[in-house]
Every structure is written in C-alpha cells, then in structure tokens.
Amino acid sequence: xxxxxxxxxxxxxxxxxxxxxxxxxxxxxxxxxxxxxxxxxxxxxxxxxxxxxxxxxxxxxxxxxxxxxxxxxxxxxxxxxxxxxxxxxxxxxxxxxxxxxxxxxxxxxxxxxxxxxxxxxxxxxxxxxxxxxxxxxxxxxxxxxxxxxxxxxxxxxxxxxxxxxxxxxxxxxxxxxxxxxxxxxxxxxxxxxxxxxxxxxxxxxxxxxxxxxxxxxxxxxxxxxxxxxxxxxxxxxxxxxxxxxxxxxxxxxxxxxxxxxxxxxxxxxxxxxxxxxxxxxxxxxxxxxxxxxxxxxxxxxxxxxxxxxxxxxxxxxxxxxxxxxxxxxxxxxxxxxxxxxxxxxxxxxxxxxxxxxxxxxxxxxxxxxxxxxxxxxxxxxxxxxxxxxxxxxxxxxxxxxxxxxxxxxxxxxxxxxxxxxxxxxxxxxxxxxxxxxxxxxxxxxxxxxxxxxxxxxxxxxxxxxxxxxxxxxxxxxxxxxxxxxxxxxxxxxxxxxxxxxxxxxxxxxxxxxxxxxxxxxxxxxxxxxxxxxxxxx
Numbered sequence: 384x385x386x387x388x389x390x391x392x393x394x395x396x397x398x399x400x401x402x403x404x405x406x407x408x409x410x411x412x413x414x415x416x417x418x419x420x421x422x423x424x425x426x427x428x429x430x431x432x433x434x435x436x437x438x439x440x441x442x443x444x445x446x447x448x449x450x451x452x453x454x455x456x457x458x459x460x461x462x463x464x465x466x467x468x469x470x471x472x473x474x475x476x477x478x479x480x481x482x483x484x485x486x487x488x489x490x491x492x493x494x495x496x497x498x499x500x501x502x503x504x505x506x507x508x509x510x511x512x513x514x515x516x517x518x519x520x521x522x523x524x525x526x527x528x529x530x531x532x533x534x535x536x537x538x539x540x541x542x543x544x545x546x547x548x549x550x551x552x553x554x555x556x557x558x559x560x561x562x563x564x565x566x567x568x569x570x571x572x573x574x575x576x577x578x579x580x581x582x583x584x585x586x587x588x589x590x591x592x593x594x595x596x597x598x599x600x601x602x603x604x605x606x607x608x609x610x611x612x613x614x615x616x617x618x619x620x621x622x623x624x625x626x627x628x629x630x631x632x633x634x635x636x637x638x639x640x641x642x643x644x645x646x647x648x649x650x651x652x653x654x655x656x657x658x659x660x661x662x663x664x665x666x667x668x669x670x671x672x673x674x675x676x677x678x679x680x681x682x683x684x685x686x687x688x689x690x691x692x693x694x695x696x697x698x699x700x701x702x703x704x705x706x707x708x709x710x711x712x713x714x715x716x717x718x719x720x721x722x723x724x725x726x727x728x729x730x731x732x733x734x735x736x737x738x739x740x741x742x743x744x745x746x747x748x749x750x751x752x753x754x755x756x757x758x759x760x761x762x763x764x765x766x767x768x769x770x771x772x773x774x775x776x777x778x779x780x781x782x783x784x785x786x787x788x789x790x791x792x793x794x795x796x797x798x799x800x801x802x803x804x805x806x807x808x809x810x811x812x813x814x815x816x817x818x819x820x821x822x823x824x825x826x827x828x829x830x831x832x833x834x835x836x837x838x839x840x841x842x843x844x845x846x847x848x849x850x851x852x853x854x855x856x857x858x859x860x861x862x863x864x865x866x867x868x869x870x871x872x873x874x875x876x877x878x879x880x881x882x883x884x885x886x887x888x889x890x891x892x893x894x895x896x897x898x899x900x901x902x903x904x905x906x907x908x909x910x911x912x913x914x915x916x917x918x919x920x
Contacts, residue, residue: 386862389831394502396830398837400820405803407888409880411873411904412799416459416775417788418474423778424693424787426645428686432776443783444482444792446523446757451786453779463771464508468517468761469703469752470692471790476775477509480794480826482785484516484760495750503758505794505826513766518758520792521696526649528553535628544624547602551629553650555657556597561634561647562661563594565687570627570636577624583665585615590664594619602626639718641684648690652697656737659694663738671735671742677726678734688721689789695723698737699754700730701761727752784824799824800833800877806845806885813844821877828867832856832874840878848882849897851875876904 385393419433424442433456435441440448465474466481483506484498491497503518530550537544551557567581567590583590591608598604598621607620621627633644647658662680663669669678682688688704695702707720725734728744735742752761780786780795787793800823807817819841823833835856840848853871857863863871883901886893893901 385827385831385864386860388861389827389863392831392834392860393504393827396821396834398820398834398841399822401822402803402805402818402820405881406806407804407881407883407885408801409804409877409882409884410799410801411876411880416457416476416479416777417793418463418771419456419774419776421473421475421776422689422789424689424789428642429689429789432778435778441778441780441786442520442522443780443787444518444520444785445783446520447783448524449780449783451778452781454776455779456774456776458773459775460772461770463769465767465769466508466511466517466763466791467765468763468790470519470761471704471788472765473788473791473793475508475793478507480505481508481511482518482758482792482794483511484518485510485512486515495753498760499753499755505824505829507826510826511763511766513763515763516760517763517791518760519696519790520787521699521754521757521759522648522693523757524649525651526646527651527654528646528649531557531629531633531646533625533629535625535632537625544622545604547604547623547626551601553647553654556601558647558655558657559593559661560597560601561643562658563590563665564630565634565641565643566662566665566667566682568630568634569638570631572627572631572636577627579621579623579627579630581619581621583617583619585610585612585617587617587664591617591619594621639683641682641687643687643690648693655694655697659691659698659734659737660739662691663734669735669738669740671731671740675726676731676742676744677724678731679725680723681720683718683720685721688723691723692789695725695730695734696759698733700725700733701727701752701754701759702730794824800829800873802833802836802877802881804840804878804881804885809844813846815842815844816840816848817842819878819881826867826870828863828870829873831860832863832870833877835859836874836878845882845886848878849894851878876900880904 417432419431421432422429423432423435425435425439426448427439430439435451435454437450440450443449462477463474464477465472482503484501484503485506486492486498530552532550563581567583569580571578571580581594595606598606604621604623609618635642666682667678667680680691692702692704703724705722707722709719710717725731732742778786778795784795785793786795800821803820804816805818806814809815819837821833821837823830839851839855839859853875856871856874879897879900883897
C-alpha cells in the first residue's frame with residue numbers, strides 16, 4: 384500500500400520530538416467514534432462505552448490502565464464498519480485507528496515466520512481486510528497481593544458461626560477455592576441463614592475433597608457434604624455468614640453476575656495458575672482423544688468470560704470466544720452462554736500443564752495466531768458494512784491515547800499532529816524556521832507526512848512556508864494512497880497553525896491566506912465541540 388520512501392519516514396522519522404519553549408505550536412486532528420453499545424476493557428470489567436465514567440480506568444495499548452479524562456458523543460449519519468476476530472467484534476467509523484499489521488499480497492507472507500517480521504502500526508478501519516492481523520495487548524499489571532481482609536463484622540445475633548481469621552491469605556489453596564466458587568459456588572443469603580454452597584456432579588469427588596481440605600486449613604471450618612443421587616449431584620455447604628458475605632462482596636452472586644475482583648486479576652501470572660486450574664475443573668472440559676484436541680470453558684457471565692480470556696492471555700494461551708444464543712432443547716431452557724475454546728497446539732500444551740494433565744501432541748505446530756512483544760496477534764476473520772444514523776461515542780485518554788475493547792486495541796483520537804517551530808533570521812534579515820519538530824500519534828501516512836513536512840519546512844522563510852501545500856508533501860514522498868491524502872492536509876494545517884501561533888503571540892502581521900486557514904480550522908473545531916458532550920456526573 385505504501386512505497387519505500389513513505390515506509391522509510393515511518394520507520395525512521397526525521398525531527399521527531401518536542402522543542403522546549405517553542406516559538407510556535409500547531410495541533411490538528413480528526414474525529415473517530417464507536418457505537419455506544421461497544422464494550423471497553425476497564426479496571427472494573429467490560430463496560431459499554433456510553434456508560435464509562437472517570438473512575439473506569441481503561442486498558443491501553445501498552446497493557447497498563449489509564450483513566451479517561453472525558454467521554455464524548457456526537458450525532459453521526461454514515462457508514463459503520465464491523466470487524467471480527469476470534470476474540471469478538473467491533474463496530475466503528477471507517478477512519479477509526481486500530482493497532483494492526485497489514486499483510487502484503489506477496490506469497491512469502493503466507494508463512495507465519497515472515498508475518499512476524501512485519502511492522503505494527505495504527506491503521507484506519509477502512510484500510511484493513513480479512514486476514515490482516517490485529518494486535519491485542521496482554522495485561523501487564525502485577526500486584527503481589529498477600530491477603531484479603533475479611534471486612535464483614537459478625538452479627539450480634541450470630542451465636543452459631545465459628546470464629547474465623549480476619550484475613551484470607553492469597554496462595555494456591557485460597558485461589559483454588561475462589562475458582563471453585565466462581566464455577567460451582569453460590570451464596571444462600573437469608574436473614575437467619577447465610578452460607579456458601581458448591582453444587583457439583585456426584586462424580587467430582589476430587590473437587591469435593593479439595594474444598595473440604597482447603598476450608599479446614601484456611602478457616603478451621605468443616606463442610607457439610609450432601610449427596611443427591613437422583614440428580615447426580617453433591618452439595619458442599621460451608622456455614623459461615625461472615626465468609627459468605629465476604630465472598631459475595633468479592634465475586635458477586637448468581638451464575639450470570641459472577642466476576643473476579645481487580646485485586647485477583649492483577650496478581651502475577653504465575654500466581655494465577657491455581658485459579659485457572661479450579662475454574663477449569665469446575666466448568667471446563669478437555670478432550671485430547673478427538674481428531675482436533677481441544678478444551679472449552681462455559682459460563683453465562685459475560686464479564687467472567689472476558690476475565691478468563693485475560694487470564695489465559697497472560698499465560699500466553701490463545702483463546703477463541705463464541706456466543707451461544709439462548710435456546711430450548713426438549714423442553715429445557717438454556718440461557719445465553721459464552722464458550723471459551725483452546726485448541727491451538729502450543730496453547731493446549733500450556734493449559735494441560737496448568738491442569739496437571741499429560742499431553743503429548745502428535746500434530747505439528749500451526750500458528751494462525753501468536754504472542755510476541757506483549758501482544759496477542761490474531762487475524763481478522765470477517766468485515767461487513769452497514770449504514771448508521773445514531774449517536775456515536777469516544778473517550779479521551781491522557782498519556783496513552785488509546786483504549787481496548789473486548790477484541791481490538793484503538794487509538795482514542797484519530798490522527799493527531801503537533802508541530803513545534805523555532806524562528807531565527809537569516810543573513811538577509813528574513814525570519815526563517817531554524818528548527819522544527821513533531822509529535823504525531825497516528826497511522827503510517829500520518830507519521831510519514833509529519834516527518835517530511837519538517838524536512839521541507841526547515842530553513843524556509845515564513846513567507847515560503849506559508850505557501851507550502853499538500854502537493855509539496857505528496858510529490859516529495861513520491862506517492863500517497865488516495866485514502867491517505869488527508870494526512871498531507873493535516874501536516875500542512877499543523878505547520879500553518881504553528882506559524883499562526885508564532886505571529887499572533889508576537890503581534891506580527893498575519894497574511895490573509897493564513898488567517899482564512901486558521902479560521903477554517905477553528906470553525907471545524909467549534910462544529911465538533913457543539914456536537915460533543917462532556918462527562919455527565
């Protein structure tokens with residue numbers, strides 16, 4: 384898509400950086416948005432973008448959380464793209480930037496090892512096609528929590544409950560118990576009877592014994608085991624009102640509402656393995672004898688499914704997520720279910736190691752998706768378009784300028800260019816651009832045009848620089864794709880805004896053509912601001 388000169392300026396941009404105490408600064412950008420129902424990965428779980436508040440720090444492209452400074456919305460009529468991969472889908476305006484790798488048509492890039500040598504960049508959604516790679520960030524946060532304090536006081540009317548420790552140590556035993564609760568547990572919450580139950584298949588004796596042992600070692604509590612042969616179930620009851628209320632605070636209650644607290648999600652990946660083990664033992668299965676060996680986890684909790692996805696990614700295990708609609712089979716109603724599949728050879732080896740299952744694959748490794756440099760690389764499987772006439776939303780995220788949905792990593796503000804200039808005089812006494820630098824967050828073309836405009840403008844007189852236009856950029860770069868011409872316009876606008884800033888601050892005469900350009904840019908900003916709405920507390 385890009386020629387060698389454009390790629391050269393993208394990979395090794397000239398004059399990149401900021402000029403301290405610059406004489407003039409120019410900042411320009413374009414607008415991008417998502418549908419309001421799009422789920423965004425926050426520190427408090429997956430939330431629809433229209434419901435996100437300042438308290439919901441969002442996952443950025445670097446695997447860290449950053450607080451959004453503002454949520455904005457505007458009316459939009461036009462084309463909406465929906466792009467899908469094995470983690471999910473996203474619906475957005477065509478010019479929204481996605482962290483991706485475009486796969487050239489050359490046959491050598493049919494091989495994964497050659498794809499791994501390609502450079503990642505921010506691409507507009509409309510530039511991407513089926514087979515291109517999406518880069519999804521792996522959560523990097525690591526907080527080695529040593530214990531969780533039981534905050535719930537003992538009721539003054541509680542004369543039966545045994546005394547339990549004031550805190551729960553975070554170790555392999557407690558994490559297994561948490562996993563069993565998330566997959567098989569429930570809180571019986573009644574005014575005079577509050578306790579924890581685990582409902583299991585009558586054959587799951589190994590889990591029953593593990594729960595029994597853990598409860599005795601951690602809390603010095605005995606469990607009550609009740610077998611119900613007619614239903615092929617066994618119910619393990621843990622009678623402690625304080626512990627039950629603590630578990631309800633941490634994990635919520637009811638299969639659809641289950642969630643893992645951020646304190647557990649942020650543990651080091653190695654420490655999270657017992658949690659994955661217990662989750663899978665409870666609601667997962669693994670079949671290594673079929674033609675294509677695979678493992679699966681099922682839950683009716685959307686948030687829990689997404690959190691398990693995050694846990695697996697941190698172990699460098701590649702998941703696929705499928706949604707099964709609610710249905711009725713033989714008179715039995717089945718709720719909407721989220722299924723997490725693990726079938727890739729190397730990922731299955733890692734999962735089996737966590738589950739203490741011996742697995743010696745007979746097949747050769749196949750990598751349509753892989754991990755590299757803190758990202759999960761996954762191919763686009765489908766793209767479709769529809770017309771849209773409703774409000775669309777966006778977030779402003781300071782510092783990182785990016786946020787992550789359940790399946791894609793997105794830039795939060797489209798192509799944004801900021802140019803800095805230093806002015807001096809030449810031997811003739813004419814004011815010239817002595818130094819110029821840029822900071823750009825955007826696609827390949829945005830960075831390349833920012834780099835080339837600094838080369839072109841450096842040393843030019845102010846009069847000469849004002850006369851520069853997009854054709855000067857396109858000609859110098861030799862060629863730009865038609866859909867990227869707007870990047871050359873942005874680069875020129877950024878330069879002219881920097882010159883306007885210098886002239887206005889120093890109360891110098893501003894040429895009419897520069898005044899008109901500045902007014903156009905300001906009018907565009909005002910039109911956008913009228914459509915945008917700040918945080919509604």
